[in-house]
Amino acid sequence: MFSTAFLDLPPLEGAGGTVLLPGSKSISNRVLLLAALSGGTTTVHDLLDSDDTRVMLAALRQLGCGVAQQGSTVEITGLDGQLKVTQADLFMGNAGTAIRPLTAALAVLGGDFTLHGVPRMHERPIGDLVDALRQLGCLVAYTGNPGYPPLRLGGQGAPPRLHLDAPIRVRGDVSSQFLTALLMALPLVARQDVVIEVVGELISKPYIEITLNLLARFGITVAREGWQRFTIPAGSRYRSPGEIHVEADASSASYFIALGAIATGDSGTIRIEGVGEASIQGDIRFVEAARLMGAQVAGGPNWLEIRRGTWPLKAIDLDCNHIPDAAMTLAVMALYADGPTTLRNIASWRVKETDRIAAMATEMRKLGATVEEGADFIRVQPLANPADWRAASIHTYDDHRVAMCFSLAAFNPAGLPVRVEDPKCVAKTFPDYFETLLSVSHTATRHIPVICVDGPTASGKGTVAVAVAARLGYHFLDSGAMYRVTALAASRAGLAIDTAHEAAIATLAQTLPVRFEGGKVWLAGDDVTEQIRTEEAGMNASRVSALPSVRTALVALQHSFRRLPGLVADGRDMGTVIFPQASLKVYLTASAACRAERRHKQLISKGISTTIDSLRADLEARDARDSSRSVSPLKPAQDALLLDNSEISITQSVDQVLAWWEGRQPF
Ligand SMILES: O=C(O)C1=C[C@@H](OP(=O)(O)O)[C@@H](O)[C@H](O)C1
Numbered sequence: 244m245f246s247t248a249f250l251d252l253p254p255l256e257g258a259g260g261t262v263l264l265p266g267s268k269s270i271s272n273r274v275l276l277l278a279a280l281s282g283g284t285t286t287v288h289d290l291l292d293s294d295d296t297r298v299m300l301a302a303l304r305q306l307g308c309g310v311a312q313q314g315s316t317v318e319i320t321g322l323d324g325q326l327k328v329t330q331a332d333l334f335m336g337n338a339g340t341a342i343r344p345l346t347a348a349l350a351v352l353g354g355d356f357t358l359h360g361v362p363r364m365h366e367r368p369i370g371d372l373v374d375a376l377r378q379l380g381c382l383v384a385y386t387g388n389p390g391y392p393p394l395r396l397g398g399q400g401a402p403p404r405l406h407l408d409a410p411i412r413v414r415g416d417v418s419s420q421f422l423t424a425l426l427m428a429l430p431l432v433a434r435q436d437v438v439i440e441v442v443g444e445l446i447s448k449p450y451i452e453i454t455l456n457l458l459a460r461f462g463i464t465v466a467r468e469g470w471q472r473f474t475i476p477a478g479s480r481y482r483s484p485g486e487i488h489v490e491a492d493a494s495s496a497s498y499f500i501a502l503g504a505i506a507t508g509d510s511g512t513i514r515i516e517g518v519g520e521a522s523i524q525g526d527i528r529f530v531e532a533a534r535l536m537g538a539q540v541a542g543g544p545n546w547l548e549i550r551r552g553t554w555p556l557k558a559i560d561l562d563c564n565h566i567p568d569a570a571m572t573l574a575v576m577a578l579y580a581d582g583p584t585t586l587r588n589i590a591s592w593r594v595k596e597t598d599r600i601a602a603m604a605t606e607m608r609k610l611g612a613t614v615e616e617g618a619d620f621i622r623v624q625p626l627a628n629p630a631d632w633r634a635a636s637i638h639t640y641d642d643h644r645v646a647m648c649f650s651l652a653a654f655n656p657a658g659l660p661v662r663v664e665d666p667k668c669v670a671k672t673f674p675d676y677f678e679t680l681l682s683v684s685h686t687a688t689r690h691i692p693v694i695c696v697d698g699p700t701a702s703g704k705g706t707v708a709v710a711v712a713a714r715l716g717y718h719f720l721d722s723g724a725m726y727r728v729t730a731l732a733a734s735r736a737g738l739a740i741d742t743a744h745e746a747a748i749a750t751l752a753q754t755l756p757v758r759f760e761g762g763k764v765w766l767a768g769d770d771v772t773e774q775i776r777t778e779e780a781g782m783n784a785s786r787v788s789a790l791p792s793v794r795t796a797l798v799a800l801q802h803s804f805r806r807l808p809g810l811v812a813d814g815r816d817m818g819t820v821i822f823p824q825a826s827l828k829v830y831l832t833a834s835a836a837c838r839a840e841r842r843h844k845q846l847i848s849k850g851i852s853t854t855i856d857s858l859r860a861d862l863e864a865r866d867a868r869d870s871s872r873s874v875s876p877l878k879p880a881q882d883a884l885l886l887d888n889s890e891i892s893i894t895q896s897v898d899q900v901l902a903w904w905e906g907r908q909p910f
């Protein structure tokens with residue numbers, strides 16, 4: 244997951260490849276609660292691991308359920324319809340699928356519970372559900388603003404005496420989750436037939452289908468008359484199916500369906516695995532909308548393949564009430580259409596993670612679009628000409644879908660980057676969204692930003708470069724370690740480091756599985772950080788670096804680190820030789836006295852005794868050698884910015900580099 248303050252997406256062009264999407268949020272949280280309310284153990288496969296499921300799992304643990312997690316498989320040992328723990332304070336984050344069904348289940352079971360969430364959760368309505376629960380005889384109090392969480396349930400000791408004779412009436416026009424909540428809670432108390440009547444036009448209907456489908460898997464067959472009246476038969480009792488698989492998330496799929504429709508198809512098709520035409524999720528019908536706009540989509544029971552069809556996309560005018568979440572993706576697709584697109588009947592957008600109609604309109608306007616919004620619709624004029632697009636920093640309102648949707652603006656024909664603020668908000672339902680997107684997206688190498696940090700030994704360039712990379716979410720290349728790792732890999736492969744093995748070592752170097760992560764150097768799965776710093780490793784590195792074809796291979800390897808979303812490269816010839824076109828080159832230095840002191844501290848901390856004077860003499864000798872050698876001498880690139888950090892801290896150096904970087908961005 245990108246936990247950076249922002250993520251700058253370079254202009255993207257093509258896309259192709261396979262994505263395996265994480266589990267459905269709506270299915271995961273329903274299955275978790277149903278398993279918790281059932282007896283025995285339910286093994287849930289492919290469960291989504293995200294903020295929304297984590298709050299549900301934490302609540303179930305607090306309530307005394309058994310939770311055993313192994314990778315994406317979770318075993319839930321349920322309560323068999325009885326409370327084990329009768330008092331708890333439950334944090335629900337911003338998960339509607341957690342707070343609403345749990346409120347209903349705990350309210351009918353009795354006990355004394357408080358449920359609260361993030362500030363936005365306290366602005367998301369729950370009044371219609373509370374009204375229905377109060378009709379039933381449950382004790383529910385608002386501890387903040389009436390109509391919104393936080394809530395206090397029960398608190399009077401004895402379980403509530405429920406009035407089940409009359410139909411329970413619930414409004415369905417603000418959120419379908421209130422009806423879902425009652426449908427999941429009432430089987431717990433169905434000593435007689437329990438009838439629920441929906442007041443007002445039910446929205447987001449397909450989510451009720453998911454609820455009914457999963458209830459059936461847990462032994463509850465609900466009789467229904469249209470969308471108005473639902474009857475839970477007397478004697479209903481939860482029965483665990485034993486094992487259950489969670490489909491991949493169809494709403495998450497919408498970004499990749501759109502990606503396939505928007506990206507140039509040169510790199511092939513986008514294939515989505517884990518969800519397909521047989522999905523029980525309503526958002527699978529996003530496929531129909533994408534086809535209307537011109538996407539070519541093929542599919543099987545649990546896969547989809549998408550490629551660009553009509554281009555520009557076709558504008559649409561669509562009632563999106565059945566796909567409220569995925570419809571946001573259509574709004575961004577509309578920027579690439581041949582006329583104005585209108586998405587209707589989406590009033591619920593205003594009470595979700597943020598006011599999504601306002602958010603989408605505001606942010607699309609930043610990109611240059613003309614957007615009209617009404618109480619329950621949004622109309623988007625396309626950005627027909629490249630010159631109409633603007634580079635923008637997209638505010639994401641702690642809304643995962645705003646962040647995911649706007650990543651698709653990086654495919655703009657103007658070749659402009661897009662900044663996504665607070666990218667970690669995708670953790671609500673898809674923590675690795677950006678990694679997944681970038682793994683199938685392509686762009687011309689020249690679009691991928693590179694920041695070079697060159698400088699002499701002990702100038703702090705490694706520390707600064709690592710920190711800059713971390714702040715930007717960019718890859719990191721420690722070019723100095725390359726020769727050492729190559730030498731190590733050669734010895735591990737049994738290759739003596741000499742001219743007889745030059746070709747073999749060069750081949751090895753070309754695809755060396757080296758990574759720099761978490762301040763460590765990895766060779767395939769091995770942490771070789773310490774191993775490459777020994778005296779012997781240094782000697783071998785020097786021998787390897789004398790082999791011309793290995794040097795050439797290592798240039799290619801260094802170039803291969805230039806990957807999306809960007810690279811910070813540290814070394815001695817990054818700006819001069821390896822990445823001469825880099826977007827920012829910094830030459831970091833410090834006085835010899837200062838560097839000798841730093842190196843001294845470093846060595847002392849490792850228990851190696853030495854004197855500052857001898858270190859300084861070594862440094863000066865090495866500087867002289869490095870800057871006078873004929874191949875890639877150590878010198879600042881002509882267009883490098885010089886930073887002498889003798890008198891400033893690492894943090895200040897990092898901030899300076901970032902400030903220079905910021906100064907070159909178009910946002
Ligand atoms: O029941 C569900 O799983 C959901 C129902 C929908 O909410 P509304 O019914 O409030 O539209 C949807 O937006 C939400 O992401 C998940």
Ligand SMILES: C=C(OP(=O)(O)O)C(=O)O
Nearest residue numbers: 337338339340568595596
């Ligand atoms: C509306 C959403 O979430 P929630 O389940 O919290 O309602 C969503 O995921 O888009």
